[in-house]
Amino acid sequence: MVQETLTVKGMSCGHCVSSVEGSVGELSGVESVKVVLDKGQVEVSYNENELNLGKIKEVIEDQGYDVV
């Protein structure tokens, strides 16, 4: 299990939190995901044997946000 903190631009409200947490949380291999809205950060724990960071970034960007 690894823990990563991503910086994400464009998350501005509770709906955005739900979109990001919902889409990342559905990925197989994700143990936990939490958006810290006022820091523009996404904290995610995942099993590196099942999932890689590129896929996590991809689903966040698919929701319309920029991972920086």
Added chain:
Amino acid sequence: MVQETLTVKGMSCGHCVSSVEGSVGELSGVESVKVVLDKGQVEVSYNENELNLGKIKEVIEDQGYDVV
């Protein structure tokens, strides 16, 4: 039919637009509703025999925004 423009605080993204337009648009008597995000405004046309402005404000506030 009357046209009103409300100033609403807290709308910050496309999800907010959908929430406000969706909830107001479902009200019986509303002819059209449009959020202008960068102005923080909601333009609504409605039949004043079916609906009053207080009810429109109420559903916007129920979504978590402040009508000023």
